Amino acid sequence: MGEPEVITIAQEADVVVVRQRVRVRSGELRFGLVDQTKLVTAASELARNALIYGGGGEAKIEELTSGSKRGLRVTFTDRGPGIPNIAEAMRDGFTTGVGLGLGLGGAKRLVNEFEIESAVGRGTRIAITRWA
Amino acid sequence: MERIPILKMGRCLLVTIQVDMDDRLATTLQDDLTERIASTGARGVLIDISSVELVDSFIGRMLANVAAMARVLDATTVVVGMQPAVAITLVELGLELPGIRTALNVERGMRLLREALGEPTVSDG
Numbered sequence: 001m002g003e004p005e006v007i008t009i010a011q012e013a014d015v016v017v018v019r020q021r022v023r024v025r026s027g028e029l030r031f032g033l034v035d036q037t038k039l040v041t042a043a044s045e046l047a048r049n050a051l052i053y054g055g056g057g058e059a060k061i062e063e064l065t066s067g068s069k070r071g072l073r074v075t076f077t078d079r080g081p082g083i084p085n086i087a088e089a090m091r092d093g094f095t096t097g098v099g100l101g102l103g104l105g106g107a108k109r110l111v112n113e114f115e116i117e118s119a120v121g122r123g124t125r126i127a128i129t130r131w132a
Numbered sequence: 133m134e135r136i137p138i139l140k141m142g143r144c145l146l147v148t149i150q151v152d153m154d155d156r157l158a159t160t161l162q163d164d165l166t167e168r169i170a171s172t173g174a175r176g177v178l179i180d181i182s183s184v185e186l187v188d189s190f191i192g193r194m195l196a197n198v199a200a201m202a203r204v205l206d207a208t209t210v211v212v213g214m215q216p217a218v219a220i221t222l223v224e225l226g227l228e229l230p231g232i233r234t235a236l237n238v239e240r241g242m243r244l245l246r247e248a249l250g251e252p253t254v255s256d257g
Binding site for chain 1: 152153154155185215217218220221225227
């Protein structure tokens with residue numbers, strides 16, 4: 001099993017690094033191409049959110065096992081302003097910034113598990129998991 | 133600054149995206165293409181994304197913007213070569229790229245452009 005790794009998200013190029021590492025790690029777990037692409041795309045959306053709305057943060061990539069299943073979890077943490085209304089932020093079309101408003105809701109549809117915690121003034125933590 | 137090359141062929145501009153674009157590079161390509169359409173009077177834009185392994189909402193929006201700006205400048209855009217895994221992911225993400233013409237490969241994309249421009253097409257089966 002690969003070791004967990006943490007990637008700092010401080011500039012646009014780091015979003016690409018997150019994508020590339022999630023691609024490599026999901027390939028190592030023998031995810032199919034569609035599963036890989038879905039997880040990498042969800043990670044790209046959330047890494048960009050952490051950068052733009054959270055003012056930067058980090059992504060932690062971990063391998064998981066459950067019985068014979070193997071999965072990959074990516075956890076995004078930022079110390080930004082937080083999300084006051086998570087239900088509203090998850091809705092398609094909701095955006096406060098430059099995107100299309102598909103980031104959170106779209107990312108959730110691309111993974112098997114999606115957890116979000118946010119405290120106004122303290123930051124946001126989002127964990128996504130996809131099983132091979 | 134890193135840039136994606138834009139080739140001119142007849143009345144068309146051709147772009148092949150072969151790198152994992154960060155948001156700045158995607159925005160630069162959008163601006164460069166719009167600029168080149170205006171300066172060359174190109175009537176068609178063909179964007180080959182067959183090497184692109186990920187289209188997220190930002191890159192999707194860039195493609196949609198290029199198509200919209202090209203239309204305003206009297207040019208037609210065709211996006212070609214989208215990988216099946218990318219297409220599946222895009223639709224699940226909720227991004228169906230309305231307003232963008234697509235074709236399976238460069239050959240079909242060029243044919244679509246020639247038809248759109250009213251040029252005689254060469255039959256290639």
